[in-house]
Amino acid sequence: MSIRVNPGFIKELTKYGAREWNACFHCGNCTAVCSLTERGILFPRKEIRAIQMGLTEKLASSPEPWLCYYCGDCSENCPRDANPGEIMMSLRRYLTSIYDWTxxxxxLYKSYAAHLWFMIFLFLAVIAAFVVFSRIPDSPEVKLNTFAPVHIISLLDHILLIFLGSFLITNIINMYVKIIIKDKTVKIPVWLYFKEAWNAIFQFATQWNITKCQRNNWYWFGHWFLFTGYILMFVMVIFFLDWFQxxxxxxxxxxxxxxxxxxxxGFLFATIYFMIGRYRKKKEIFKYSHHSDWIFVVLLFLLAFTGIFIHIFRVNGMALPTYYAYVLHLAVEVPMVVTFVAFSKWSHLAYRPLAIYFAHLKKSARALQEKNKIEFVTQ
Amino acid sequence: MEESRIGIYVCWCGTNIAKMVDVETVAKEIEKMENVVIARDYKYMCSDPGQDLIINDIKEHNLNRIVVAACSPRIHELTFKNALKNAGLNPYLFEMANIREQVSWVHTDREEATKKAMDLVRAAVVRVNFHEPLDKLSVDVDPATLIIGGGIAGMSATLMIANAGKKVFLIEKNKELGGNLVNIDLTFPHMDSVQQLLQPKIQKIKDHPNIELFLETEIKEIVGYVGNFETKITTYEGKEKELKFGNIIVATGLKLFDPSKIANYGYAKLPNVVTSLEFEKMLLSGIIHKENGNEPKNVAIIHCVGSRNEEYHGYCSRTCCMTALKYANQVRSALPDSNIFDIYADMRAFGKGYEEFYTATSKRDIMFLMFDQKNDLPIIRKAGAKDKCDMIIEMNEKLSGESIEVPADLVILMTAMEAYDNAKDIAHTVGISMCGNDFYIEKHPKLDPVATTTDGVYIVGSCQGPKDITDSISQAWAASARILAAISTGRVDVEVTTAKVNEDVCCGCQTCIMVCPYSAISFDKEKNVSIVNEILCKGCGTCGSACPTGAIRCRHFTDKQILSQIEGLMMTSVQKLEIIEEA
Structure with missing residues (x-):
């Protein structure tokens, strides 16, 4: 079956931040220096080839871009300055967009303005909601649960969770269909799903692959600290809000x-580390910042920042500042969660471990197929 | 005959020889041989100190024969001959043993290699005993030059020699000067107008007082030798003319391969599959169009059409990669919204500015697709109704490993370049040789790239192999400089290791005349003997071996010399040499 090349595709990918894609002449240095490639899971050269030729179906079915943690070895060793690292990054943005059926x-990825306006709208909507529905308690003491009763906030949290969760889950199903079901070259036996699961879980929990790739372990620490902090916050807000608030x-x-x-x-350490990095542009991973990268770290930082103020005001019994800080905190959190969890950068929390899972499923299944073929021939 | 006093010099060639041959032992062993006065080994014999060693020994030890055991005589024979000359010794009293190409580079057993090296040196030593001093011969040079071919190479050489004040006869078989460039639009990588470079040159040639231009004329036969050639031509008006000249430049160029030989590409069957030259004409006309006059949406360029594929031509045509990039640029500029596909085998960007040209071109939104030019050529077919294009190119793309379809409305075939069908006739006329693919062969691929094995005949431009404008002009000027140097000297040396007929023994059978590849032997009817023209003779020895009466003696390759060399080769150790009587 021949595939038709698509010369127009690259214009599309450029909107997701791909640059210098045309400089690549396929020496393969990038794949050779990458510490995360292994037999059967090769990137980034193959993906860059698919981009250049506009092989969209092949790209949609490849989990490899998610396996990259962007250490930048490939970009540093590229003889043509084609920036394979950044091409992989833009490919992750593109894949996020094609998993998302909405x-x-x-x-959000293609337009800075759209992302910004949408967030400003949500920000103002949250503030408006408090203005309309909340009454500031008369008491001089901090009565946060009177200002924003925990059962109502918790209810809203759950509604948001179901709303965004259903998008994320359907996107994940879409991802599974594209990577596993639609790829007719490989059939995965059911038992492999169990065998390969532990690795995906391990990678999800530790992000251990970063240590193979980033020579600076502070990056891994920041990334992991932020991740665990976020998971903790998620668990507390969704399941234990009445204990937390x-x-x-x-x-x-x-x-x-x-x-x-x-x-x-965790939030402060990681976001400050990332912001300084993105500002100084010394490390490859921080050299090119898409608007989604900046919005993301700034929002996470503001989330932590407003959280600190809620805490300080509350502990010191300053009622009014506590309420204002609380409103701001939620006015930052809602746009952050709504735009990023299912539709932008934050979704990699789900996509990356799943992609590692899928990549290894395909790799093992292919190895089995090869083995069977050889046995068939020798018989 | 005076007593031989032989000096032996064994070269290490750095480690090239020394790593595989025990050079010190060789020198020591050979020193024991009869007539050997001194034997030395040295790191680099060809270096100035190495040559000085020989010169000083000749003077100090009164040596009269020298043997150097080193590399191939093709590389340094002349160097050492000059050293002998500098020391006041006749350069023919010298022999070289090749213990690098024939020993150290090709063997792996050090002991055996050392033995073989000794055998070769012994053979040289025995032979050199019988060398005789020979004197150089020189002839007058006719200051006129014949140039065959009025393309860019021939024209450049013509102008250079004519501007130096010397007469040039320029022969062109077509009606106009300019050769293949007449149909080319722009140069690569600079994208200059070819016609702006070419037309002033053509005008200058037409106006030049030192140039006699013969259009629509072909050369049938040339007689003579370096410095004194002659030919008779018939001009297009039908006039016969006799030309005399001292040197010849062959600049006959090449032609395009016929791509209809490759069925895959459907050339001459599919209307919008064109050759590179046809596309150039389209560019010169100013509009890139399909056969029906419409603008093509998808333009594909296919490289290596007939090149680098043993079924057609094994060699690389050298200019097509950059020409293809030039087209990609021109199409991108003319049709900004078109899709351009560059279907290549390897992008060969070897020249000055080429890699930069490739890099710059690759940023102009061109899809580069790689195919296997040896075993897996793309196939062009008519597109179906749903395809939204006229043709589909099916290919296996090497860098992705995918079987793909490429849409195309116009396909440009980067056709190979090949020698003219009559290349052999011209070679025969001027007395030069061809390599396997009908291009003319140079005297030495590295050290003498524009001369031929026939003295006074030079090859320039793409008759020697596919070439771009720059290289063609470089060669043309290199040959011009060689010829001007010869003209300015007024005389040229000719090799004296030629055949000589012993008229007393010659029976007049004329076998030698039939076998001589250089037409150097004529027959003296009065004396009933053969006579060798020493200037035409290359000393190949064919006549000498064919002569039934042994009347022909080849200087420097006498029977005695060769038999003694064989004798020396067969000596197992140092033994007394039996003098071999000349047969």
Missing amino acids: GMAAR TEEIHPFYHPQRILGYYVTA
Whole structure:
């Protein structure tokens, strides 16, 4: 079966940040120096070839772009300065957009203005909602649960979770269909799904592959600290909000406060590390910043920042500032969550471990097929 | 005959020889041989100190024969002969043993290699005993030059020699000067107008007082030798003319391969598959169009059409890669919205500015697709109704490993370049040789790239192999400089290792005349003997071996010399040499 080449595709990918794609003349240095490629899982040269030729179906079915943690070895060793690292990054943005059946991701990625206006709209909507529905309690003491009753916030959280979760899950199903079902060259036996699962879980929990790739382990630490902080926050907000958002001020060694500090520290450390990096542009990973990269780190930073203020005001019994900080905190969080979780950068939290899972499924299945073929021939 | 006093010099060639041959042992062993006065080994014999060693020994030890055991005589024989000359010794009293190409480079057993080296040196030593001093011969040079071919190479050479004040006869078989360039639009990589470069040159040639131009004329026969050639031509008006000249430049160029020989590409069957030259004409006309006059949406360029494929031509045609990039640029400029596909085998960007040209072109939104030019050529077929294009190119793309379809409305075939069908006739006329693919062969691929084995005949431009304008002009000027140097000297040396007929023994059978490849032997009817023209004779020895009466003696390759060399080769150790009587 011949595939028709598509010369127009590259114009599309350029909108996701791909640059210098045409400089690549396929020496293969990038694949050779990459510490994460292995037999059967090769990138980035093959993906760049598919981009140049506009082989969209092949790209849609390849999990490899997600396996890259962007250490930049490939870009540093590229004799033609084709920036394979950044091409892989733009490919992840593109893949996020094609997994997303709503078209929202494509819109947010392709247009800075669209992303910014959408967030400003959500930001103002949250503030407006508080203005309309909330009453500031008369008490001079901090009565956060009167201002924003925990059961209502929790209910809204769950609605948001179901809303965004259904998008993310359908996108993941879409991803599975594109990578596994539509790729007719490989058939995966059911037992392999179990065999390969542990690796995906391990990678999800530790992101251990970054240590193979980033020579600077601070990057891994920042990334992992942020990740664990985020997971903790997610669990607390969704399942234990009434334990987390209390009127009572616990002593500082109380688990509620310790956990809160951990999350905040993770957010601050990672976002400041990333922001300084993106500003200085020294490391390959930070050299080229798409608008989604900047919006993402700035929002995460603001989330931590407003969280700190809520805490300080609350502990010090400053009622009004606490309420304002709380409103701002949610006004930052809602746009962050709505735009990023299912439609932009944050979705890699789900896509990357799944892609690692799928890539290894395909690799093992292909190895089995090869083995069977050889046995068939020798018989 | 005076007593031989032989000096032996064994070269290490750095480690080239020394790593495989025990050069010190060779020198020591050979020193024991009869008549050998001194034997030395040295790191680089060809270096100035190495040559000085020989010169000083000749003077100090009164040597009269020299043997150097080193590389191939093709590389340094002349160097050492000059050293002998500098020391006041006749350069023919010298022999070289090749212990590098024939020993150290081709063997792996050090002991055996050393033995073989000794055998070769012994053979040279025995032979050199019988060398005789020979004197150089020189002839007057006619200052006129004949140039065959009025393309860019021939024209450049013509102008250079004519501007130096010497007469040039320029022969062109077509009606107009300019050769293949007449149909070319732009140069690569600079994208200059070819016609702006070409037309002033043509005008200058037409106006030049030192140039006699013969259009629509072909050369049938040339007689003579370096410095004194002659030919008779018939001009297009039908006039016969006799020309005399001292040197010849062959600049006959090449032609395009016929791509209809490759069925895959459907050339001459599909209307919009064109050759590179046809596309150039389209560019010169100013409009890139399909046969029906419409603008093509998808333009594909296919490289290596007939090149680098043993079924057609094994060699690389050298200019097509950059020409293809030139087309890609021209199409992109003329049709900004078109899709351009460059279907190549390897992008060969070897020249000055070529790699930069490739890089710049690759940024102009051109899809480069790689195919296997040896075993897996693309196939062009008519497109179906749904395809939204006129043709489909089916190919296996090497860099992705995918079987793909490429849409095309216009396909440009980068056709190979090949020698003219009558290349052999011209070679025969001027007395030069051809390599396997009908291009003319140079005297030495590295050290003498424009001369031929026939003295006074030079090859320039693409008759020697596919070439771009720059290289053609470089060669033309190199040959011009060689010829002007010869004219300015007024005389040229000719090789004296020629055949000589012993008239007393010659029976007049004329066998030698039949076998001589250089037509150097004539027959003296009065004396009933053969006579060798020493200037035409190349000393190949064919006549000497064919002569039934042994009347022909080849200087420097006498029976005695050769038999003694064989004798020396067969000596197992140092033994007394039995003098071989000349047969």
